[in-house]
Amino acid sequence: MSIEVMIVDDSAVVRQVLSGLLNGAQGIVVTHAVANPLLAIERMKTQWPDVIVLDVEMPRMDGITFLRKIMAERPTPVVICSTLTEKGAQTSMDALAAGAVAIITKPRLDLKQFLHDSADELVSAVRAAAGANVRRLAGRAAAPPQPTVKHNADVILPPAEGRAVLQTTERVVALGTSTGGTQALEEVLTALPRVCPGIVIVQHMPEKFTAAFAARLDSVCQISVKEAANNDRVVPGRALIAPGGKHMLLRRTGAYYFVEVVDGPLVNRHRPSVDVLFRSVARCAGANALGVIMTGMGDDGAAGLLEMLKAGARTLAQDEASCVVYGMPKEAVKRGGVEKTLPLNQIYREILQQLASFHH
16 A cells, blocks of 8 residues: 655646655655645545645645645645745744644755755655544554664763762753644643743754744743753743754753753754753753653654663653654653653643652
């Protein structure tokens, strides 16, 4: 059974290149490549695709309107193809809020070269989307293909030695998410009251997009949410989101925590990487931390969560039924780093529990 894909993009070059790349991948067939949503709607009357790759910035009927229409009619996995610009980022946030599963970005120039370079990402996104639980019912996510070379967190920092010194009672919560994570994070963070532990987050996302995402969350949450900048302090009532294209590490000086935002190689094919954040939390917060791994494709964060557990932290995974893609949490459970598995709508309680348990 092949994954049947429909491409909706107003650029003939993009349609041609995307079709070539996807048709070249095993188990994927592009059944239609059309220039706008109106043509797509026509085609979908006779043949409904498994996955739609959708450009969100199109004339005639914009991608978001089309996406909302599909989600209302017959929820289908949609991968957004967006330009790497502030405007593209804003539109993509709307798309994720409307139910898109993943985003891949394309530049304005030298499209062919870029798309070939990110062929893996595109193919992985389509495969993850095909296995995604769009209705968030108990769907089985397809295992993503394992890439050949993968750095682990060693390229950024060495593992924790022994337990972190307990000279502080400040609690830190570290969250790691990928595919489906924007909706999941919104659900967790909007449920938190203004008084809650400091939170550090890695959500796999392209640069420029994390700022728009943080701003969107900040506008709907009681806590403050911002895209992390180097040396930002981690304080109660605030969540810091790692900027796309950079790694984020937790550091401590005396009794307070701050983040370091650094360059470096991709880790587990990602920058920011959840493993890098989790390892840094294991090293400097130890038993004062809670690690939470949520919906996402692949295994980033599984190793780091186990390191956190060994350093004395509490650890938590989102359950399969509430995940859009049960990849990262599944891998974390498999490696033995998860103490407790919970549905998405109960995760915020655990975060607040952290606060309570240390205010003796």
